[in-house]
Amino acid sequence: MKKILILCALIVGCQSVSPVVSIGKDTYMVGANSRGGFTSDAEVTALSVRRAAEWCEAQGKQMELTNSTNSGTQGWTPQQSQVMFKCISK
Structure with a gap:
């Protein structure tokens, strides 16, 4: 069971x-x-975009993505995403 959890x-x-x-x-x-x-x-x-959308929605606004960057390699190194966004009127 422990091996299954680790996997x-x-x-x-x-x-x-x-x-x-x-x-x-x-x-x-x-x-x-x-x-x-x-x-x-x-x-x-x-993950980043969903969090941005939730942030703007909580303010009664809509998220507008202005920039997005990624780094890392799938299955090899940690992956990171960074998004910049604005909250605009709906």
């Missing part, structure tokens, strides 16, 4: 999303990390 942890990996940070007037940044597993760049970016 699952290696396949799934560990994901986290940073707090949203203000970087200018109505402009914010958020990042996500994935270590281990076989998470794609798109999945790591989606």
Whole structure:
């Protein structure tokens, strides 16, 4: 059973999303990390984008993506995504 849990942890990996940070007037940044597993760049970016959308939605606004960067290699090195966004009126 212990071997199965370790194998699952290696396949799934560990994901986290940073707090949203203000970087200018109505402009914010958020990042996500994935270590281990076989998470794609798109999945790591989606974590950041979902958090950005939730942030803007909580303010009654809509998220507008302004920039996105990724680093790392799937299954080899930790993957990171950073998105910059604005919260605009719906």
